[in-house]
Structure formats: C-alpha cells, structure tokens
Amino acid sequence: MADLASRITAPADTPAPEVPSAAVEAPVDGAEETNLVDNTYEVEVKLSDLQNDQESPLYSVSSFDELGLPKAINDGLLAMNFKKPSKIQEKALPLMLSDPPHNMIAQSQSGTGKTAAFVLTVLSRVDLSKPTQPQALLLAPSRELARQIQMVVQTIGQFCEGLIVEAAIPGAIARETGVKSSVVVGTPGTVIDLIKRRQFDVSQLKVLVIDEADNMLDMQGLGEQCSRVKSILPKTIQILLFSATFPANVMAFAEKFAPNANQMKLKQQELTVKGISQMYMDCPDEKQKYEILCKLYGLMTIGSSVIFVRTRDSAAEIQRRMEADGHKVTALHGAYEGANRDALLDDFRSGRSKVLITTNVLARGIDVSSVAIVINYDIPMKGPGDREPDAETYLHRIGRTGRFGRVGVSISFVYDRKSFNALAEIARFYNIDLIQLDPNDWDVTEKKVQDVIKSSRAKADYAPNATSG
Amino acid sequence: MAGSSPPHRQSCQWASPNRSSIIADILGDDRNSEARHKSLLESAKKEHDRVRLEAERVYRQHMQKEEQQRLLEEKQRILEAKRREEERIRLEEHNAAERTRLHALRAKKIEMPPTPKEPEPPKATAPASIPPPVHSSSQATSMNGTTAPQALQTPALFGGNKPTIDSQPATHNSSGVQKPGPASQTTAAIQASAAPNARGKAQNNGPSLQTKPSQAPQTTQSTPQPSTPVTPDRYTVIHQNLKILRKFMIEQAKANKALKERMGDMRREIRKCVGQLTGGAGANRIQQASIINLLREALGNQVGSAPMDPSLFILGPRNPVQGALHNEPQLPSLFFYLLNIFSKATVSQFINEAGAKPETADPVGVCIAFVFSDPEFLWRGASLIDILMAKFRIVCPVLFGYRGNEKTEQGRARLGWWKDNGHWVGDQQHMDRMTGLGAGFAAVSLRKFANSKKDNPYPPRYYWAAMARIVNTPPAEMSNTQCVVLRSMIQNFEHKFIEFYGTAAIVALRMCLVEFPARAPQKTPAVGSLEVLGQVLKRDAGLHL
Missing domain, CATH: 3.40.50.300 (P-loop containing nucleotide triphosphate hydrolases)
Incomplete structure (x- = not known):
C-alpha cells in the first residue's frame, strides 16, 4: 500500500481542486464574465477507483x-x-x-x-x-x-x-x-x-x-x-x-x-484474461452454424474478427458465405505459402479485410489490436483422432482479442454432445463461467451479449491512473 | 459647457488688438465702400459659423456622455436581470428537485414491490410547471391504433425544452437582452430536466452512496454558464430526447407488431454494415447502400411508427425551405430511431475500433458524411447531423471546450470519463476511447465536398473550432485527455487539415504540437506524445513546425 499512497497526492497539496467553473464551462471566447456561481469544491477521485487490484496484469506503478x-x-x-x-x-x-x-x-x-x-x-x-x-x-x-x-x-x-x-x-x-x-x-x-x-x-x-x-x-x-x-x-x-x-x-x-x-x-x-467475455452458442445442428455466424455481426460493435475452423474446406465455405453477406474476408491456412501468406495477413492487419478465417496456424501470438471477437467455429482438439480438447490452444485463440486491456468477446460454437463436452472440459480446466447464447430470439441474444460485454468491461482494465505520473 | 468657454474668451482677446484698427477704419475714407461692407459681412459669417460649429461640438459631446450613461445603466440593468434570472433558475431547480423528491416519495408508497431496474425515470424530464404525462396514457392511445393523437402526445413526452417555431418568439420576453436571455432560458430548461433526473437517480438507487457523487457533476456541469453560447448545451437536451425516443420506440413496439418485427433486424443490419466499413475507394458501396435503403424504408413508414417533430433533435428551429424534400412538421419516429442507431453504431465503432487503430475512423467518417448529406434525409434543407454531434458532446466533451481535472470526480465527469457499475473505467480504457473519438471527430469534420453537389453536413470550421478550444486552454487546466484527443485529431489527418487551411493549418499544427505541449505544467506521456508526433511529421512528411 505504501507505494500506492505515494502516487496519490493528498488533498492538501493539490494545487487547485476548485477549477473555476465559469472558465471551465466557457469555451474559448466567453471569458469576459467572471461567473461567481458556486465555486464548487471538487471531490478527489477515490483510491479504490484509481487502482487497488495489484494482481492485475496491467497494474504497474512506475513509468517508462x-x-x-x-x-x-x-x-x-x-x-x-x-x-x-x-x-x-x-x-x-x-x-x-x-x-x-x-x-x-x-x-x-x-x-x-x-x-x-x-x-x-x-x-x-x-x-x-x-x-x-x-x-x-x-x-x-x-x-x-x-x-x-x-x-x-x-x-x-x-x-x-x-x-x-x-x-x-x-x-x-x-x-x-x-x-x-x-x-x-x-x-x-x-x-x-x-x-x-x-x-x-x-x-x-x-x-x-x-x-x-x-x-x-x-x-x-x-x-x-x-x-x-x-x-x-x-x-x-x-x-x-x-x-x-x-x-x-x-x-x-x-x-x-x-x-x-x-x-x-x-x-x-x-491465465485467462478478465476483459474477454467468453460465451458459447448452442447451435441446433452443424448446418445452421453458417447462418448463426453471420447473425453474430449485428449483435455488437465489431472491428475485426477472427474465426477459427478445423479444416481448410470449411474455411473456404465460410469465406464464400460471409462475402455474400458483405464482409471482406481473408482465409489463411496451411495451403498458402510464403509471400502469399504475408500478403493475406497484411490485408487483415491493415484493415482491408476485417474477417480472418484461419486454422491453428495463427492461434498464437498474432496481435491485431482491433480484433473485437474471436469465434471458435470448431472447438480446438488435439491428440490422435482429435479426441482430447486442447485447452492451451483455446487460450491462445481467444487471446487474439482483448489486447492490452481492451474489451474482447469470444464465442464458441457447440452443436453436438462431443463439442459440448469438449468445451465444458476446457471451461473446467481454467475455471471459467461460459455464458450460453440462444439463436432463436435475436432481440434477447443481442441484449444478453450487450449485458455481458458491459459487465466484463468493468473487469477489463484495472490499470492505474496515468495522471499521477 | 465648461469646455466651450475658453476658446470663446480667447477669440475676444485675439480680436481686441484689431479693435483699435477698426476704429481707425471707421474713421478712414473707405468705411462706406462696398468692399469693406463685404469683408465685414464675410467676417461676421465666419464668426457665426465658428459659434455654430462650437455649439454643435458641445452638443455632440453632451449626447455622447448621455449615451455612455445610458449604456452603463443598461449594463447594470442587464446584470441585474441576469442575477434575477439566475436566482429564478436556482429557485426553479430547487423546486423541481423538491417536486421530484415528492414524486419519488409518493411513488415509493404506492409501488413498493417492483424495484426499478432502469435508473432513468422518464417522468422527470418535464419541467416543474407541467405535470408529467403518465406513460400508460400514451401507450393506451397507441393501442387504439390511431396515430394522430399519439403524435400530439409525443412532444409532451419530451418536456418543454424544444425550440419549436411557435415557442421561440415567446422566449424573447421582457429581458430584451440579446444573448444572456435565451441562454439562461435554455439552461433553466436543461436544469429543470437534468437536475431532477440526477436526484431521481440517486433516490431510485436507494441508499447506495456510490452513485451520488457520480451524479452531482452532471448537475453542476450545466449550472453556471450564462456566458456560454447556446449551442453546446442544446446538445445535452437532444441527447436526452434521443434517450426518451428509444424508450418510446420500445413502448410502440409492444403495441405494434409490424414495427417490433422490423426494428430489431434493421438495428442489427445497420450495426453490421457500420462494422464492415473498410478503407479503399468504392469498398463500402454495398454497406452505404443498405444503410440508405433502411433509412428510406423508415421514412416510408410502412410499419406505421408514430410521427415526430424533427426539431426535437436539432440545435435551432427551422422554417420550411423551398425545394426541400421534407418540409413537413413531422417525420416517422422510426426514421429518427434509425438515425440514432446509426449514430450510436458509428460512435461505438470509433470507440471500440478506432480506439485501438485510429486509421479505421476514416471510412466511418466518409459513411457518416454520405448518409447525413443525402438530400432525402435532410429536413427543411439542412442535415440532421446534430443527432450524431449530441452523442459526441456527451462522450467527448473536450471537443466542445469543456475542461476538467482528471484527479477530481467532477473534473472527470466533465471530461467524459466513463463509468461502469459506478466506478471510473481504467486509464487505458479512457485514453483508448478518447483516441478513437478524436480520430472519429476528425474523420467526420474534415470531409471534402468541393466536388459534390451535396452540402457538407459538418464542415471543417468545426474541426478548427474544436482544435482552438483545446489549444486555448490555460496551462493550469490542461488535461491528458485533451492531449490524447488533440493528438488523434491530428495524426493521419494532417494532410487533409493542411489541404483545407494551407499555411494557417501549419501555424495551427505548430500551436498544437510545439507550443501547447511546451506550456504543459507536467510532462506526462500524453504531453510527450504530442511532441513526438511533431517529430514524426517532420521525419515522414518533411513538415518543419
């Protein structure tokens, strides 16, 4: 607590807690009248609001x-x-x-x-x-x-x-x-x-x-x-x-x-990033996943998005469908090589395309700050015959959003017992509460998504106040 | 009068040596000559003129003095009137607050079980003099299916603070003063709506202490400003009206099934389209067309949404304009709702996407200019972009000249620092928001319409004004928020700015990136990043500031 206290100026030595309200309210030109109406005492921001979660990965005391x-x-x-x-x-x-x-x-x-x-x-x-x-x-x-x-x-x-x-x-x-x-x-x-x-x-x-x-x-x-x-x-x-x-x-x-x-x-x-709202979509069957995927883009404000799929074929099919819906899509997987891959990813990085459909090749490390949502179109699996859920890959995948304290959303699609169980196991492994979404009433689902984002936004960023530095 | 005598006397003294010579003249031969007669007449005329001029000068002086006196008295009178006006506002505010408290107390007694979940009571918006219309009554009319009475109801929902054409002349009453009069009128109206709102919230949320300080700044914010121009705070009224509109639409949808079915899909479609916007010429044709089509559909009003007065959502009253597509006094509420959703979606895109990647703001700005300038969506010859700017005013007040100390509750509220669940959002989040909004504002206000037949709904002079408001902040009141907004207004837009303003823009950039940060009392990273942007422009664009 000692170092925390040292960062916050005590009320006594703050130069001017009472910003003259007239000057504050008058933009540029209206300076001639000194308005004497309530010279309000301004309350200092509470310590608890500034920072008290020292465990947060974005919490830090010093400056560069x-x-x-x-x-x-x-x-x-x-x-x-x-x-x-x-x-x-x-x-x-x-x-x-x-x-x-x-x-x-x-x-x-x-x-x-x-x-x-x-x-x-x-x-x-x-x-x-x-x-x-x-x-x-x-x-x-x-x-x-x-x-x-x-x-x-x-x-x-x-x-x-x-x-x-x-x-x-x-x-x-x-x-x-x-x-x-x-x-x-x-x-x-x-x-x-x-x-x-x-x-x-x-x-x-x-x-x-x-x-x-x-x-x-x-x-x-x-x-x-x-x-x-x-x-x-x-x-x-x-x-x-x-x-x-x-x-x-x-x-x-x-x-x-x-x-x-x-x-x-x-x-x-x-291990999990608090600012990422993790949800799952309960799809009636595999066929309807395409339909539902396109609907997701009306539910919230999305800059860029990443969709993880298991096979190259489904990547191509999703790309076709989404382009028909007006999206600009890049599909990137092992079928492309060298400079081609670079150009495709550059399209996505620069924002010329805003949807990236990919396999596990890009699960790790890729940082595009404007990615607002990661969709696990297929739950990540590993081992012979894809029998086991791959918890590490799940974590790296959803980590493509919520970069540096920003809000992010991940939605994982489940449609049968196997996919449901796999996701449930991953959730147990990291002890996360996955929120269920329902594709039947989009008004309700929209409201739910908005509420979830709102509540995790509060957790996203515990970084302290730079004004004290 | 005192001033006039010395020259007179002087003229006598000056004349006296002549007098002896006059006697000599009289006795002289030519005393009856015509020439002499003429010269005497001449000098008499001269003297007469002199006296007259002198008299006129004195008269003018006197008049001036009187005028000065009158002005002084007038000023006194204005100040007095202003004081009285302020007193009245304070009293009204107090009364309004008391009344809401009374309402709340009454409400509490009757409806104990259902605790209010929405923290904004719409009833509080009505000024103290008009009893708030009961929500259920408007609902009842809409159930009957007749739209006309509903239309009459809606204005009442929005309280008395809209500048309709009929009510406007009435506001120029006894005060007779140019600016302070209407200004304080509006603020009074705002207070009447804002104050009870704030109190109402605090009351509704019961004993939680956390919310109280958070609401207080909003009240103080609009209190002391008879000197401010009317426009900025009309925006908060518009913003309130838009909130009420949203609730009103939900109410309508309950009774109107066709509307309900369409509204949600339209909303999501607009949000999706705004999210799809990318850079590159012609890349957004499909998205822009579908947004236009949705708005057109709303104007067509097949679903029968209630009509509404557009002046609720604009800064000042408008008269019908010849040749305008829409001169009618009312347009479908669904149209305004969708404009509102569109504005909301773009602002949210600025915050969420451009906050992380400022260069994404530009295509969204293009789309905004495209939609709001469309002749079909003008009302009485001008755009309805005030709906969007009202949102900017709320989320990024520093663009409109508001300032605050980031270390105080009220200061943060004035700066548009967001709160989530009663707590200030983190520093990083706030600065990200401001980055996105600064870039978004530039993307909206720096649009070139030179080659277009349409009118620019938000021309570059607003960019200049916003920049000036930030740069003219006294050093003691500078904030990191301002630096961050200023930086993102400039970065990636410097070429557009220079294109519009030429050398003046370069001088302005020097003010922003050299002089303004140099004045900062504390070299925070936000201040430093302004200076570094100056270096980057020098290196990449060869721009020596």
Whole structure:
C-alpha cells in the first residue's frame, strides 16, 4: 500500500481542486464574465477507483521514464501510444536489463505486453555503432509471428539511428549478402540454414529471445531445432523465454535451457484474461452454424474478427458465405505459402479485410489490436483422432482479442454432445463461467451479449491512473 | 459647457488688438465702400459659423456622455436581470428537485414491490410547471391504433425544452437582452430536466452512496454558464430526447407488431454494415447502400411508427425551405430511431475500433458524411447531423471546450470519463476511447465536398473550432485527455487539415504540437506524445513546425 499512497497526492497539496467553473464551462471566447456561481469544491477521485487490484496484469506503478531507457527508445514508445508499462514490463525489465545479464523465464497473459518487454531489452543491449553485426536473435514459431516481432522492433526503434532489423524467414534474406543487421528475428529452421551456410555471424550475439517458448521447446516440435541453435551460439549469451502458457513438462526443460533464470509464473486460474467475455452458442445442428455466424455481426460493435475452423474446406465455405453477406474476408491456412501468406495477413492487419478465417496456424501470438471477437467455429482438439480438447490452444485463440486491456468477446460454437463436452472440459480446466447464447430470439441474444460485454468491461482494465505520473 | 468657454474668451482677446484698427477704419475714407461692407459681412459669417460649429461640438459631446450613461445603466440593468434570472433558475431547480423528491416519495408508497431496474425515470424530464404525462396514457392511445393523437402526445413526452417555431418568439420576453436571455432560458430548461433526473437517480438507487457523487457533476456541469453560447448545451437536451425516443420506440413496439418485427433486424443490419466499413475507394458501396435503403424504408413508414417533430433533435428551429424534400412538421419516429442507431453504431465503432487503430475512423467518417448529406434525409434543407454531434458532446466533451481535472470526480465527469457499475473505467480504457473519438471527430469534420453537389453536413470550421478550444486552454487546466484527443485529431489527418487551411493549418499544427505541449505544467506521456508526433511529421512528411 505504501507505494500506492505515494502516487496519490493528498488533498492538501493539490494545487487547485476548485477549477473555476465559469472558465471551465466557457469555451474559448466567453471569458469576459467572471461567473461567481458556486465555486464548487471538487471531490478527489477515490483510491479504490484509481487502482487497488495489484494482481492485475496491467497494474504497474512506475513509468517508462523510471526504467531509465534511452530517449530514442522512450520516444518510440510514445509514438506507439504506449503510456506506461504493464506489469510484465515493469517487473521483468529491470531484471532483464541488469548487468551482468541474467536469464529469464517469463509468463504473462495474452495481450499484456510481453513482446514489447523483450523488444525493449533487445534494443537496450544493441550497440548501434555496429549496425551490420548481429547482436540479438529472436526466435518465433511461425513466419507471421517473426514478421510481426520484426515490425515491433522497428516501430519501437524508429528513432534509434542505425538500427537494422532483418527477418530470417524463407525468402527474406538475400543469398549473396547473408545477414547484415544488428537484430535478427526468425524461425529456427531458416536460422540454422543461415548459420550452416556461414551467412550469419553469431560470434557477437548478446541476447537470445524465444517467444511462445512452450511451443518452441516442445520436444515433439521445434524443441530439437532450438537446442541446435543454442549449441552454436556463444556460451555467455543472455536467454529470455516468453509465453502465456508453460505446461509443467515444458517448464522443466525450459529451466535446463535457460539455467539460473529469474522466473515470473502464473497460476492456472490466473491465465485467462478478465476483459474477454467468453460465451458459447448452442447451435441446433452443424448446418445452421453458417447462418448463426453471420447473425453474430449485428449483435455488437465489431472491428475485426477472427474465426477459427478445423479444416481448410470449411474455411473456404465460410469465406464464400460471409462475402455474400458483405464482409471482406481473408482465409489463411496451411495451403498458402510464403509471400502469399504475408500478403493475406497484411490485408487483415491493415484493415482491408476485417474477417480472418484461419486454422491453428495463427492461434498464437498474432496481435491485431482491433480484433473485437474471436469465434471458435470448431472447438480446438488435439491428440490422435482429435479426441482430447486442447485447452492451451483455446487460450491462445481467444487471446487474439482483448489486447492490452481492451474489451474482447469470444464465442464458441457447440452443436453436438462431443463439442459440448469438449468445451465444458476446457471451461473446467481454467475455471471459467461460459455464458450460453440462444439463436432463436435475436432481440434477447443481442441484449444478453450487450449485458455481458458491459459487465466484463468493468473487469477489463484495472490499470492505474496515468495522471499521477 | 465648461469646455466651450475658453476658446470663446480667447477669440475676444485675439480680436481686441484689431479693435483699435477698426476704429481707425471707421474713421478712414473707405468705411462706406462696398468692399469693406463685404469683408465685414464675410467676417461676421465666419464668426457665426465658428459659434455654430462650437455649439454643435458641445452638443455632440453632451449626447455622447448621455449615451455612455445610458449604456452603463443598461449594463447594470442587464446584470441585474441576469442575477434575477439566475436566482429564478436556482429557485426553479430547487423546486423541481423538491417536486421530484415528492414524486419519488409518493411513488415509493404506492409501488413498493417492483424495484426499478432502469435508473432513468422518464417522468422527470418535464419541467416543474407541467405535470408529467403518465406513460400508460400514451401507450393506451397507441393501442387504439390511431396515430394522430399519439403524435400530439409525443412532444409532451419530451418536456418543454424544444425550440419549436411557435415557442421561440415567446422566449424573447421582457429581458430584451440579446444573448444572456435565451441562454439562461435554455439552461433553466436543461436544469429543470437534468437536475431532477440526477436526484431521481440517486433516490431510485436507494441508499447506495456510490452513485451520488457520480451524479452531482452532471448537475453542476450545466449550472453556471450564462456566458456560454447556446449551442453546446442544446446538445445535452437532444441527447436526452434521443434517450426518451428509444424508450418510446420500445413502448410502440409492444403495441405494434409490424414495427417490433422490423426494428430489431434493421438495428442489427445497420450495426453490421457500420462494422464492415473498410478503407479503399468504392469498398463500402454495398454497406452505404443498405444503410440508405433502411433509412428510406423508415421514412416510408410502412410499419406505421408514430410521427415526430424533427426539431426535437436539432440545435435551432427551422422554417420550411423551398425545394426541400421534407418540409413537413413531422417525420416517422422510426426514421429518427434509425438515425440514432446509426449514430450510436458509428460512435461505438470509433470507440471500440478506432480506439485501438485510429486509421479505421476514416471510412466511418466518409459513411457518416454520405448518409447525413443525402438530400432525402435532410429536413427543411439542412442535415440532421446534430443527432450524431449530441452523442459526441456527451462522450467527448473536450471537443466542445469543456475542461476538467482528471484527479477530481467532477473534473472527470466533465471530461467524459466513463463509468461502469459506478466506478471510473481504467486509464487505458479512457485514453483508448478518447483516441478513437478524436480520430472519429476528425474523420467526420474534415470531409471534402468541393466536388459534390451535396452540402457538407459538418464542415471543417468545426474541426478548427474544436482544435482552438483545446489549444486555448490555460496551462493550469490542461488535461491528458485533451492531449490524447488533440493528438488523434491530428495524426493521419494532417494532410487533409493542411489541404483545407494551407499555411494557417501549419501555424495551427505548430500551436498544437510545439507550443501547447511546451506550456504543459507536467510532462506526462500524453504531453510527450504530442511532441513526438511533431517529430514524426517532420521525419515522414518533411513538415518543419
């Protein structure tokens, strides 16, 4: 409580609690009359309203100024409209920036600023006087995510003179020149290729960041590749592992991968983002899911939306139907490759299309701030024959909305016993109350959705008042 | 008079040396000559003219003094009248509050079991002098199926504060003063409606202490402002009227099945279309057409919604205009309802989508300009965009010159800081809202109509005025909210602004991005981001401010 109290000015030393009401009400020109009518005493905002949930992932006390970042980086943050650090940024940054460098394993909910946290670390560690000498390597599980991180580094670093950021993804780095940048963001396979071809000088790398670390270190997937990359890098390198989820088996490996790391972990019940209203639609049968899907768009204000489906075929069918209803739709799945995929996602990012239909390839990490709703057209499943519900993927999927304290909605479609049970199990796993929606009376459903959004809006943002900073 | 004597005397003194020579002249030979006679006449005439001019000057001086005196007295009289007016307002407000309390007490005794769930009692809107019409009566008329009596009922629902053409001359009564007169009249009306509303809320919500301070600012907000122009606060009245309209539509739908079936679908269709808007030329043709079609359908009024007076939803009274498509005194209420829904959907789109991604505001602004400028949807030759601006006035008051301290309850209320469940929404949420609304306002007010046959419903001068209101804030009253709104008004719109105002725009941008933040008493991130925007414009657009 001590630090909290220090942020709030006591009523005694506030300069002017009584803003002269006449001046306040008179816009610009009507200044000639000094109106003496009630010089009202203005009540200070209550502490409880300012902030008291210190556990909130967006709660933080300090300002970016206090983190002692170089001015160029700070200006970059301001240009991006970042006003103050989130909890993960505030807590993890001092640990990551300290010298001598320490390893870090950090877990924080989706949309709470993990990327900015490690990007700030990377930018602070890079020596800009050596612009073509690779100094930081960031690994991500997909080319989309790698490009996204590259973009964040470039945006936050827009005032850092001499900063060059390259993406080590298929087709992005010229064979003749090789890597010629201080910051490299890539996928493990391409990075290994570049190192093997001696087109990537790793001798002076200072930081290795692995985003979506639980996915990347999973031994059934990219884990082996990541280990190979690490074995080639300097032994003194600082390793930073980030994710919203860290299942226990991966965590053990992560601790070996990044020895003696500082750790920030979350409990299972803390994983869900409070600002996301989670609902489910009880569809009479599979056929009617299309119809119902289109109706959802009249229920609430929607900027962009993401629809997760199981198969490419249903993606194509939904795309056709929605375009007939006037939507601009992008369908992105494994059938597309390389530059095509980039162009499709750019359409969605820029807002040229506002509906993204995709399979699990984009469940993780993709950050489009205006996504207002995530629809699980099919419940995520895993294991042989899709027998088990996939709770982690559910969490990552719905995390595409409700970014950085914004309100978001997720609606999952169930239509038979299997899908119903799968969703129920996921809800039990995270201890969430899913709200049922009924497709029969749209007036009623509309009212219900509005009410749910209203009530979760209050929970969305416990971030403190920036005015005190 | 005192002023006139010295020159007179001087002229005598000046004449005296001449006198001896006059005697000499008399005795002289030519004393009877014609020439001499003429010259004497000449000098007599000169003297006469001089005296006359002098007299005229003195007269004018006197008149001036009298005029000054009169003006002084007039000013005194006006001030006195104003004081009396204010006293009256306060008294009326008090009475109104007392009366609502009385109503509430009475209501409480009768209807104990059903606790009111909606915190806005519509009955409170009527000014103290008119007994509030009972809701059920209007319902009864609508059940009968006759629309005409219903139409007569509706204005009563909205209280006496609408500027209908007949009532307007009556307001220019004894006060006889140009501005303060009508202004205080309107504020009185607003208070009459706002004050009991606030009190009513507090009462209805029973003993919860939380709501009380939250309502108080709204009352103080409209109290002390005889000096403000009439327009900004007419918006709050329009906003209230729109709320009542919404309730009225729900009531109508209960009795009118055709209306009920159509209303919800139309509402959702509009919301969907607004959500689908994207950038790019011609990308929104389908969406705009379906919005237009829905509004047209509402004007056609197949479902038989009650007619309503459009002047309830506009700033000032309008007279019929030759050549206008709609000059009739009433239009279907469903039409206003849909305009209201459309406005609501766009504002919500600004808040929710443009708050996260300001560049999405532009296509929505285009759609707004397109719909409100459509000749079919003008009334008496002018647009009905006041419906949208009334919403802006409520959700983003800093655009209209309102200021406040972000650390106080009242200050936040004045700044349009939202409350959810009785608590202020978080900082991030508030700033996101303001970002979206700033961008949205720019997207509405910076529209080019040079190549269009239609009239711009909200021309760029409003953008300029809103900007000026923010930039002219004294340093001590600056708020982060203003900085955030100002920044998002400018970002992505600088080229449009410069296109309209040329060099003047560049000077204005310098005021906004260099001088205004430099004056800030505290370098908050919000202030800093204005300066950084200046740097970005310099780097990307080569704009040296």
